[in-house]
Amino acid sequence: MRVVALEEAFNIPELVSRIPAQAIVARGWPSLGGNPGSMGHSDELRDLGAGRLSSMDASGITVQVLSWSGPGAELLEGQNGVLFARDANDRLARAVSEHPARFAGFAHLPLSAPDAAPDELERSVRDLGFKGALLNGTTRDRFLDHASFDALLARAEKLDVPLYLHPGIPVEPVRKAYFEGLPQPTSFLLGSPGWGWHAETAVHVLRLVLSGTLDRHPRLRLIVGHMGEMLPMMMARFDAIFQREQTRLARSVSQTLLDQVVITTSGFFATAPFLAALLTFGVDRILFSVDYPYSRNEVGRAFLDRLPVASDDLEKIAHGNADRVLKLRAG
Numbered sequence: 001m002r003v004v005a006l007e008e009a010f011n012i013p014e015l016v017s018r019i020p021a022q023a024i025v026a027r028g029w030p031s032l033g034g035n036p037g038s039m040g041h042s043d044e045l046r047d048l049g050a051g052r053l054s055s056m057d058a059s060g061i062t063v064q065v066l067s068w069s070g071p072g073a074e075l076l077e078g079q080n081g082v083l084f085a086r087d088a089n090d091r092l093a094r095a096v097s098e099h100p101a102r103f104a105g106f107a108h109l110p111l112s113a114p115d116a117a118p119d120e121l122e123r124s125v126r127d128l129g130f131k132g133a134l135l136n137g138t139t140r141d142r143f144l145d146h147a148s149f150d151a152l153l154a155r156a157e158k159l160d161v162p163l164y165l166h167p168g169i170p171v172e173p174v175r176k177a178y179f180e181g182l183p184q185p186t187s188f189l190l191g192s193p194g195w196g197w198h199a200e201t202a203v204h205v206l207r208l209v210l211s212g213t214l215d216r217h218p219r220l221r222l223i224v225g226h227m228g229e230m231l232p233m234m235m236a237r238f239d240a241i242f243q244r245e246q247t248r249l250a251r252s253v254s255q256t257l258l259d260q261v262v263i264t265t266s267g268f269f270a271t272a273p274f275l276a277a278l279l280t281f282g283v284d285r286i287l288f289s290v291d292y293p294y295s296r297n298e299v300g301r302a303f304l305d306r307l308p309v310a311s312d313d314l315e316k317i318a319h320g321n322a323d324r325v326l327k328l329r330a331g
Helices: 021-027 042-046 050-059 078-098 117-126 147-159 172-179 186-191 196-210 232-241 253-260 271-280 297-305 311-326
Strands: 004-010 063-068 103-105 133-136 163-166 222-224 261-264
Touching (some): 004 042, 004 311, 042 050, 063 133, 063 311, 163 196, 172 196, 186 196, 196 222, 196 253, 232 271, 297 311
Parallel strands (some): 133 163
16 A cells, blocks of 8 residues: 655754754754754654665655754744755755655745745745645744745745644743743653644644634645644634634634645554544545654554554545645656
């Protein structure tokens, strides 16, 4: 069975070294295993060749859609951020060109230079063949509903490519108020992969809905990982609380989500959250992902193989939905 995985990470330590160490520390990134943001997976993240392909083959992963992980262009000012994003995308494009049947790419964007981000998205899609972009959390404490990002959202609509809203490190006031005061690395883990960044990504999506941003950009398509970042379990609650006479939105929150958001399984390999996603978003809006190397290919594939769905629906989750959303071609 063809299997496409969408939230699969890479980074290049030589590029990360361009970012001042104080900027990385100030943003809250830990240094585990030497490469900030790698969380002990530096070797796997930088491998865009034999080792990664071997792991994919061992678990029957046909295609990885790769995206930049960890501190990146958003921590650099002006042209430095633009050049960082361009170099990261060019490096990924080389890996995709070397293995076009196995890799595809999401663009890394210089969001600290929001006027330049739309052009880098377009270059990445038109010239490099990328399938959209992956964005890591907030930039300069701003969510995508901020007016400075409106041109980027419009360009994604025009190009007809999705934006993958991936978690990032919570901003400093949130870290201090909610997650500090615990032993490390527990404090970091609670604020990020253990809880905090899932909640923040859900807030990110809801801000795009409740601000009217998605109504203004009705053709914009979003992808969120980690079995929907807790959104599925809250769908009925959203509609009960956010009444349209208060929100003045064109659609209910749940309908907006169903119209413009698809979700992936990345890093969530348990039946209960999958069933919540299936019952709310439906089988046509669920796409398989592993979250490699932070999650293991073999664990993700074993979960896929035991999903309690019919064979036709399994094919949709494994590759059919991804092929449609990203316009991938098998072979």
